[in-house]
Amino acid sequence: MRSLIALAAAMLCLPVCAAQETPPSSASRASQPAAGKVFRLHITPAAQPVPSLKYQLMPPLPDQTPGNAAMLYETVVEGMTHNVSPQQFDQIERLLAADLKEVTRQAVTGLPSAAPDLEIAARRERCDWELPWRERGVSLVIPYLGRYRQACRILALDIRLSIAEGRYDDALHDLQTGFAFAHHTQGGTIESITIADLVSISMLSILNNQVIDLIGSPGSPNLYWALATVPRPFANLWPAMQMERALWQSSIPALKNVEKAQLTDEQWRDVLRQIQNAFGLPRGPDFLPPDLGLAAFVAAGYPPAKQYLLAHGYSEQQVENMPVIQVVLIHQVNQYSQWADEEFRWFSLPFPQAYLGLEKWEASFTQAVKQKKVGFLAQFTLPIISHAYLRTTLADRQIAALQCIEAIRLYAADHAGQLPRRLQDITEVPVPENPATGKPFGYTVNGNTAVLEAVSPEPTQEHLERYELILDSSKPAAASTDAKGDAQ
Amino acid sequence: MPEENGLTHEQAAFESALSALAPAAGLISRDRLMFQAGRRAAGSSGWLWRCATLLLALGLGLSLMPRTGRPIRGNALLQPTAGTLQLAQGPTTQPPRPDQRYRPTGAEYLHLRQLVLQRGVAALPVPSETSSDGPWTRGRPLARLLNEHAWGTDDSKGETP
Structure with a gap:
């Protein structure tokens, strides 16, 4: 062992490249220009439907069928997206961004339709990818989720055409398919992975744009209760964070019990090579054999690792008797666990409570990296995971904002087509709060125009969303119907 | 004129002369011959082993020379x-085990x-959009595939049975 250290120390005199990638800091996010989005909607008063749950954006349980939708989705999505040309995808994108009146039967001629194929899969009780993350860890191979977003866009165009043609019931049925499809993409509520959660909320965003179009269409039904039944949080990151927390133990079995593992020197070197492969650790110049790079890496990591073990109950003799690589890896794994827990614990709290904690974590982590107090395992895997919580919360925020708009339409239907002066004036239904802040949405009104503002905790407000609502009371309101179907 | 045993007179005389000969002591010692043979065998392959050793040494030295940082597993x-x-796939003398193929x-x-x-x-x-699947492309409705197989039509030309 000592000869290995001596050799490695000699190698340190050589120009071994040890550049390490520094994780992005919160400052880089703050420097992005504040953009935000503005949605302009012409809304009409709309009373609650009768029965209240006539419209639902997730398939009701009696409509669901037993079984796992994963294989159905894989087959359908693969076939659907494989046979669509890049030109057709461009046309779909153009029509999704165009004004609603441009979406006509003629415009969509030749483009694929997603609704019939997805309908069956979306009404399965569950979707479980059965990913072997416990066995594969960082080597996990996941489905091509990019195709799922493409399929969602194809479905969104189906929905958009239905809205443009006034077929609101068809649009709502396909929206139900879409919301279930997006939710299923997460892969289940028990086990999930971060990427699948983020793709899921990206699909939700595509569908929400169609809900906005529907709300802004004359005579559209009130969707307050339909939106209320959408799962919140739409993507719960806690299962994925538990997987992230056990990432290393899943990836390399020797790290599961690194302190007690009894391996030979060669076996420990193999463990290190596996980690090197997983992360692309610095290999040194090409003219050196790769193991020399590892040796240099271990030599650099040994002194702080030894200090760490001595400070945490190990005796000098115990440390001396341990293989050098094991000493280094014990330090790395423990450091990872410590930093990981301090980050992931915030995911168990509501976002408004978690946000400041995550910001502080990121600042202290960035500082520790600069001071070279963070090992490579933590450094290469932990940064910017906190961004995922913000993104899922923004998706929930949009659902809540749309629910708020429907509450305003309800009020207008009950008050002769008048907008509420304040959100607190709405008593017909509870008005949801902004889940990103835990506070009410911003609301101002001027005549028949209201502005609903959805802020986020970030100082830059780069994710601000503003809904400009122009109430048109002259258009026929969406009629509520009694149980017999007679209009009131 | 042949004799009684079938030999001519000259052949019989030759036979008689041969039978008068007595075996002489051999000039070659069997034991010595075996020893020499073994010695020569060892001596002749010695240079082979020396050459083989030299080649191995050179090979070992070359293996420690500069190479790219590719991990080998x-x-x-x-x-x-x-x-x-x-x-x-590197050179192999036996079929890879399933966990080594990928x-x-x-x-x-x-x-x-x-x-x-x-x-x-x-x-x-997103996977490449190009496909080399031929007529059996993924995701085509079963009825269409069966029709094409039965009638030999090419859907891309718009022909229907």
Whole structure:
């Protein structure tokens, strides 16, 4: 062992490249220009439907069928997206961004339709990818989720055409398919992975744009209760964070019990090579054999690792008797666990409570990296995971904002087509709060125009969303119907 | 005129002369011959072994010379490039075990996750749109495939049975 250290120390005199990638800091996010989005909607008063749950954006349980939708989705999505040309995808994108009146039967001629194929899969009780993350860890191979977003866009165009043609019931049925499809993409509520959660909320965003179009269409039904039944949080990151927390133990079995593992020197070197492969650790110049790079890496990591073990109950003799690589890896794994827990614990709290904690974590982590107090395992895997919580919360925020708009339409239907002066004036239904802040949405009104503002905790407000609502009371309101179907 | 045993007079005389001969002591010692043979055998392959040793030494020295930083695991040569997998099968004298035929680079999920967190889900890779599946492309309705197989039509030309 000592000869290995001596050799490695000699190698340190050589120009071994040890550049390490520094994780992005919160400052880089703050420097992005504040953009935000503005949605302009012409809304009409709309009373609650009768029965209240006539419209639902997730398939009701009696409509669901037993079984796992994963294989159905894989087959359908693969076939659907494989046979669509890049030109057709461009046309779909153009029509999704165009004004609603441009979406006509003629415009969509030749483009694929997603609704019939997805309908069956979306009404399965569950979707479980059965990913072997416990066995594969960082080597996990996941489905091509990019195709799922493409399929969602194809479905969104189906929905958009239905809205443009006034077929609101068809649009709502396909929206139900879409919301279930997006939710299923997460892969289940028990086990999930971060990427699948983020793709899921990206699909939700595509569908929400169609809900906005529907709300802004004359005579559209009130969707307050339909939106209320959408799962919140739409993507719960806690299962994925538990997987992230056990990432290393899943990836390399020797790290599961690194302190007690009894391996030979060669076996420990193999463990290190596996980690090197997983992360692309610095290999040194090409003219050196790769193991020399590892040796240099271990030599650099040994002194702080030894200090760490001595400070945490190990005796000098115990440390001396341990293989050098094991000493280094014990330090790395423990450091990872410590930093990981301090980050992931915030995911168990509501976002408004978690946000400041995550910001502080990121600042202290960035500082520790600069001071070279963070090992490579933590450094290469932990940064910017906190961004995922913000993104899922923004998706929930949009659902809540749309629910708020429907509450305003309800009020207008009950008050002769008048907008509420304040959100607190709405008593017909509870008005949801902004889940990103835990506070009410911003609301101002001027005549028949209201502005609903959805802020986020970030100082830059780069994710601000503003809904400009122009109430048109002259258009026929969406009629509520009694149980017999007679209009009131 | 042949004799009684079938030999001519001259042949019989030759036979008689041969029978008068007595075996002489051999000039070659069997034991010595074996010894010499063994000695010569050892001596002649000695240079072979020396050459083989030299070649092995050279080979060992060459193996310690500059090489690219590619990790070698089992029979597979792994090239861990970000986001892609390239697998080249090295020389092997026996069929690879199932767990050696395919070894991912080791970080697919991690690379994808970092990509998505940094650039958004739009950065997720999508498989190539080109297909070499021929007429049996994925996702085609079964009825259409069966029709094409039965009637030999090419759907891309718009022909129907």
